[in-house]
Amino acid sequence: MVELEKCLYRCVNCGWEKTLNTGFYAHCPKCKHILVISYEELETKNLKSTLPGIWRYSSFLPEFRVKPSLGEGGTPVRRGKKLEKKLGLAKLFLKDETKNPTGAFTDRGAALITAFSLHNSFQSITSITGGNIAASLATYCAAFGVEFTAIFRAPVDLEKLYMITACGGYVTSDPKNSRGFIVKPSNPFLVEGYKTISFEIHEYSKRLPDVIIAPVGHGSLTYALWKGFEELGEVGLITRKPFLVGVEVGKTRTAEDGATEEKKCSFISSELSVPQPAWRNALKEIVSKGEACLINVSDEEVVEGLRLLAAFEGLLVETASATAVSGLIKALNNGIIRKNQSIMLVVTGSGLKNPRTFIRILEKRFIDTCENELNRPSRISIEILNMLSEGSLHGYKIWKKLYTKGYNITLQAVYYHLKRLEEIGLIRRIVTRPRKTYVITRDGLEFLKNIL
Template sequence: MYRLCWDCGARTDDDRQVRCDCGEPLWLESDPEAVPDAWPPTVETMWNLVPYLGLGAPTVPSGIASGAGGTPLLRTERLDPAGSPRLHVKPEGLNPTGSFKDRGTAFGVAWMLEQGEQRIGTVSHGNMAASVAAHAAASGLDCTVLVPADIAEERLAAIAAYGPRLLRADGDYGKLYVESLTVGRETGVRFLNSDAPLRVAGQATTALEALAQFAARESGATPDALVMPVSSGGHASGAWQAVRTLDAAGIIDEPPRLYFVQAAACAPIAEAFARGDDTVTPVDGGETVAYSIANANPPSGNRALAAARATSGAVCAVDDDAILEAKRRFAVKAGLTVEPASATTLAALDQLVESGSLSRDDDVALIATGRGFGGGSGTAESEQVTLDELGRVLRRSR
């Protein structure tokens, strides 16, 4: 599978390359002509949808990776505020470890197993860390998770339950993304980070499923919009890749508008959108209840920005009070317990309606990305390292 730069169009067959020489992230090259004609497909797991990415799909692995995706698209009438669009919710918390991250992890693990690779890693202290550690355990892969040195003990324990090598990194945690890619290439650890091409491809199935499920329910129609939280920009990139591929293949006539939402305390992509900028400027992010999307320097921020504009969508930000109220409404009106990041989608609704972006005649799919970071009972054994020591530690056998 070739990697393609979304921005400059550069192409490479280096399966270890994550970013283009121009600095922008790569994604797997889709072939619209390879997309099946039959639409919509039956949605059982994400693997039913992978062929619609126009990629050479890996063999479906056994274990929890085989069960990723297949979350429903729920019509939630009681969640509709007065005068709002018709809302549909996709509860990604029903994935094996409780978040959409399982889609990207499952695709990456399947590809690794097919290639005979045995060492996987990620830089995360939340849902992605738990997802990678769990899938590694189920697949017999050696797993390394890099977390910040000051990680909360309960979060460390939740990841430790799956038995990965946990490395608490001193220094600038934001630099670990780049450092892990360099050290991973040197040590044979494939870091399946937030916007790695394999992860983006797997996470593209969220949007594919939502479109297929809506089409099955509404006689082939397409929802007017998808609304989803954005952090690194990897999930947003996957949604754009899905929409672009289906559009190029002639599967959908009216691509949905893509709306991305950030927490106001840390909203570099939303701020760039509001300024009319083409590039995202890092910010000094503040604290927010939606900690899982508080990414002050999103590696795929420019791609998410481009995705919103290319689909006539938008990027907006909501404050913590609105997020907490939306989280409550998800529970009491729809019976759904979601993490604060997921609640940003509902919190943004009034803003999008008032701006004219959405109307009461629209069908809108809210992507509830996870049920939150669950507890764990594992013993939180970890090792503290500096960035300079990382390569040495990863070369050492477990």
């Protein structure tokens, strides 16, 4: 392990440094930018030890008194032969992070966060996010006797909320309830945990892949992969780094011409719907070096990625994981990478943690099938038209009325029906505060008259 006196907080913007044994810094005190952990010297070429979990790579991690582990890390790398053949690739590998204790790569970061908290005698941890990071932290806090609070913001991922409350965590939407060690997506110890994926890829591979593709939410995973390979190069264990492709869901790039725009929110991937990625400046640095690139994919492309991983590799993954497949296809089509290169996808999380997304996707496909085959609105759409023929309604009220009539349908699906009916001119939307209401058009009334 690296002694804390030789571990430094370092600002990615101005270069400010401070040793880890002086406490915790959430951001650079000089310029307010993000901090990373750097080491005065990585003296050893021995990559692994006999310690459990990610602590087997202790020679590349800070030395904490307690090394909490639930068996995170050690996830398999396997050949994706069927998908490889489907896409006409030379070699495709899958780094399967769904095998972590909570089914996501974030367990690696949770182990480091918990270690730092216990080392500094924090009695509680608060996560300013309600996604996989919070679910992982809740699990580790429960196992190692630390109180946990999660600050949830919309949209709420119910499956993660259930995991947190089951582990005894406290859930709130009010940041004033934060207690103890505050963990934001910009926390540098998350990156230190995630970088162990790079160590495992090096350890398990006879030859490093040419390209590694990973999802981008806040960007910590992509940066961590780069940092891990950078440190392996510093001690002479590798002579080249894989090219990294980070995949976002939305309209704009995190790093493009030095500017950052807000990303469009995703319908199906709440984990990646991040308006302002915390690690954007760090990503800009490695993109500018030509060692990585960022590409954007649509919700429709993500759904196709989900289908391909399930149908060809038997992997039911979270939507965030599926972006790696979507990004692979787009990078090939855009000439960013080549089919004769060896490529690895980082599969970040299990789909069993987010079944509601699959329900929404299947509902949408069922609606599309019904309407396309019949070339007319579905039974539920006709029911909505009947309701609106009696007066204007907002979406939530329509959903409640459908529910009382015995239709087991999500609110999201109701809005999809409304959108389709509006597109074909049978209803129109009226924007009134605080809600949007819908009214039936003359064409809608005529349609009802003809079918009833």
